[in-house]
Amino acid sequence: MRSKLTRSLRQLSTHVLAIFLGVLLTVSSLRVLPSQAEPAPNPITNADAPELIAQRQSPATAAIGSTSFVTAAVNRVGTAVVRIDTERTITRRVDPFMEDPFFRRFFGDGLPQQLPAEQLRGLGSGFIIDKSGLILTNAHVVDKADKVTVRLKDGRTFEGKVQGIDEVTDLAVVKINAGNDLPVASLGSSSNVQVGDWAIAVGNPLGFDNTVTLGIVSTLKRSSAQVGISDKRLDFIQTDAAINPGNSGGPLLNERGEVIGINTAIRPDAMGIGFAIPIDKAKAIASQLQRTGKVAHPYLGVQMQTLTPELAKQNNSDPNTSIQIPEINGVVVIRVVANSPAATAGIRRGDVIVQIDGTTVTSAEQLQNIVEDSRLGQVLQVKVRRGNQTQQLSVRTAELQNAS
Structure with a gap:
């Protein structure tokens, strides 16, 4: 009886050992699958990793673990950005209504001719574009200012002299005398x-x-x-x-x-x-x-609007309209400035400009760009539709600031 029990225990131990060894063999043959904790190996080799990784990463991703791309960008240009404070003194005359003889008789000599002077202050920004102290900003920031003060990021302040203003493009250049080693903003394209x-x-x-x-x-x-x-x-x-x-x-x-x-x-x-x-x-x-100190802009002297056949139909179907417009694509003249190049050339309200110097025009913006890129005094050949007729007119550009 005891020998049979002993023999059974030996057989059980053998089976348990076989199962245990089988489990070990099975476990040793498994591979750990990648997880969020252990990402799958990148197939990129060490030789090409830097270039390919740079291509795949956005600026924000590439900056993780180091300086962000915003910080790097601002550090590159930050010291070249300036604050511009302006002051302007204005005086206003007394309302003409108050200058009526009745009020003069009532108030006598106590009625002032003009109100006390006022100080208007403005604030804007700019950035240095040359080490000598040239600063680019908006024209509306410094226009008509009696005093311009430029404050650098390090706290230093300098009097600024406006070198030139162009109101048409809202740009201005200001100069400060602060040596010849100022930080300069990097200009892109x-x-x-x-x-x-x-x-x-x-x-x-x-x-x-x-x-x-x-x-x-x-x-x-x-x-x-x-x-x-x-x-x-x-x-x-x-x-x-x-x-x-x-x-x-x-x-x-x-x-x-x-x-x-x-x-x-x-x-x-x-x-x-x-x-x-x-x-x-x-x-x-x-x-x-x-x-x-200034920029000369050529002009024709017309107020215009982009025209489509649909817009022309709407105008022509209006019983109150004062003029019929050709139902085509082009630029319709809304108003002609008196004594302007357009007026001299014979352009009229309601004309539809369809071509300039052989270039078809279909929008007011396109026409404006063509004129802006022309030279002062250049003669432009302008084709217009006037009713059912086509007119070819020669317009000599003039300087915009001379427009009345």
Whole structure:
């Protein structure tokens, strides 16, 4: 009986040992699957890893574990961004109604001829574009200012001298005498900017110095007419980076810290809609302002609107309309400025401009750009549709500031 029990125990031990060894063999043949804690090995080899990883990573991803791309961009240009404070003294005459002889008799000599002088103060931004102290900003920041004070990021202040202003493009150049070793902003190219690119706004909004906001480029070539600034000749970069009063004249940067635009305008009835002047345009204007202090802009002297067949039909079907317009694509003349090149050439209200120097025009913005790129005194061959007839007119451009 005991020998049978012993034999059974030996057989059980053998089976248990076999099972145990089988389990060990099974476990040793398994491979641990990758998890979030242990990611799968990257198939990129050590030789090509740096280049390929750089291609795959966004600026934000590439910056993890080191300095963020925003910080790097701001550090590259930050010391070149300045605050611009302006002062302007104005005097206002007494309301003409108060100058009526009745009031003179009533108040006698106690009625003043004009009100006490007022001090108007303004605030804006700018950035240094040359080590000698040249600063680029908006024209509306320094226009008509009696005193311009430039404050650097390190706290130093200097009197600024306005070297030139161009109201048409809202650009100005200011000079400070602070030696010849000032920090300079790196200027990029706005021609390379694409919708969706990073956009970093730097400036002094509402007096909060050295403020940085981040967004993207929302759209390109937003015309000044679309923005609601019809007296300007600009195609803006639109961005959702926060821009507020005081940001005007400050730089809009790309992710590398290069200036791609100048923050200029906002839509007060919206959030996340700001506009910047493309830096390529600004560089060309700044160069002229440094040389001559002004920029000459050619003009024709017409108020115009893009025309489509649908818009023309709407006009023509209105019983109160004063003029019938050809139902075509082109640019319709709404008004002709008196004594302007257009008036001299015989352009009339209601004419539809369809071609300039052999180039078909289908929008007011396109026509404006053609005129802007022409030379002062250049004769442009303008083809217009007037009713059912086609007219070929020669228009000699003149300088915009001479417009009445």
